[in-house]
Amino acid sequence: MDKYSRKDFLKRGLVAGAAIAGAGTFLSYCRKPADEGSEGAVSCNDTSGLSEADLATRTQNGYVDVSSKAGQSCSNCALYTQPTGGSSCGGCQAVKGPINPAGWCNLWVAQG
Numbered sequence: 001m002d003k004y005s006r007k008d009f010l011k012r013g014l015v016a017g018a019a020i021a022g023a024g025t026f027l028s029y030c031r032k033p034a035d036e037g038s039e040g041a042v043s044c045n046d047t048s049g050l051s052e053a054d055l056a057t058r059t060q061n062g063y064v065d066v067s068s069k070a071g072q073s074c075s076n077c078a079l080y081t082q083p084t085g086g087s088s089c090g091g092c093q094a095v096k097g098p099i100n101p102a103g104w105c106n107l108w109v110a111q112g
């Protein structure tokens with residue numbers, strides 16, 4: 001007589017199949033979305049409407065869309081102006097064009 005009956009074999013097969021299907025489902029939830037990291041991030045780099053002179057205010061002052069300076073970002077800079085009209089990008093009294101609240105440039109000044 002066989003060690004395992006046909007019924008046991010089928011039962012084990014069903015359990016193994018369910019485990020594999022469950023693992024696949026679990027792994028699909030763990031998968032990193034292709035656009036992760038950019039989802040929800042604000043981008044204020046559309047400078048298409050700026051003149052050369054206005055564009056120079058960004059490049060010459062080292063404007064970046066995401067600050068790498070701890071505790072310093074456009075949102076807490078004295079020269080930052082709040083977004084208007086539903087935009088996520090604000091403005092700046094010194095640097096022209098859309099300004100990311102998370103951005104930074106070398107003109108950063110602490111709010112008084």
Ligand code: SF4
Nearest residue numbers: 074077080092105108
């Ligand atoms: S001066 Fe620089 S850090 Fe301050 S709001 Fe303007 S771009 Fe941002």
